[in-house]
Amino acid sequence: MSSIVLFGPPGAGKGTQAQRIMDSTGLPQVSTxxxxxxxxxxxxxxxxxxxxxxxxxxxxxxxxxxxxxxxxVQDTDASNGVMFDGFPRTVAQAEALAEITEVSHVIAIEVPDGRIVERICGRYTCGDCSAVFHDTFNPSNVEGVCDSCGGNDFKRRADDNANTVLSRLSAYHEQTSPLAEWYDQRGIFFRIDGDRAIDEITEDILRALK
Ligand SMILES: [Zn+2]
Known part of the structure; x- marks a missing residue:
């Protein structure tokens, strides 16, 4: 049995890749x-x-x-290992985890902060019908008018502003960098470029897991 650990900052598409890793490896996801x-x-x-x-x-x-x-990890569905998501968060936790299960791969999905800000902050929704748009990737056909219902009451989430996203990302980097180093020293840390098409990212992850 050997388990994997998945890392990725908010907005890096970790949820999508987690689902694909589970489908492909059959490992259950373990979130604390x-x-x-x-x-x-x-x-x-x-x-x-x-x-x-x-x-x-x-x-x-x-x-x-x-x-x-x-x-x-004693459960029958975990006999081939599990995929940890959101754990460990500290080196002390990683050390304790190593005592109870073998971790064979740590996959870190990496996306430049600027790209994440662009992805998250461009989002806006229609206040009338909840249709979702994005400044760059999916703008409404007519500026200020909802494609779905014709409404003009667009909303942006306050916590999606660039400074909030950047401070969330800096907390993430601060937390994960000692862990990345710890796992890297053990030769099981794999950085995956997450700023690409979803399928290419999945291919890279599955190649790293072989
Ligand atoms: Zn609408």
Whole structure:
């Protein structure tokens, strides 16, 4: 059994690639958020412990999350490994993870910050019918008028402005760079150019996983 870890900044198309990796490899996706919610709902001992932390507004300690992962990788659907998404976030977590499952590949989808800002910030939606447009990639046929309903009440999300996106990206880089280095030293870190057609990115990822 060997697992993979998927990294990618917000707006890099990680969700799409995650789905394709699962379809192609058969590995189940393990997100710690989903796992925590499931353990709490199932009322397992670790789930109850996690619930106490969450209800008092505290971060769930690494030890609890690692226990959940230790159980999760024993499940029958995980016999060939799993695909971790959103974990590990720190070198300490990566070290703990290495104790309980072998990670054979860490895939990092990389897109220049400027391109991500362009992708995310150009989005706008019609306030009347929710049709989605993009300044560069999919503008409305007539400026200021919705193609679908003829409305003229376009909305942009406040958290989609360039500064918000850039600060989200800088937090991401700060968090992942020590991890990238740690995995790179172990020879299992693969950088994938995510600023290309979706199919080309998938091909590169699957080639790296061979
Ligand atoms: Zn509309």
């Amino acid at each position: 958020g989903d796992m925590l919610r499931a353990a709490v709902a199932a009322g397992t001992p670790t789930g109850m412990e996690a619930k106490n932390y969450m209800e008092s507004g505290q971060l769930v300690p690494d030890e609890v999350i690692i226990n959940l992962i230790r159980d999760r």
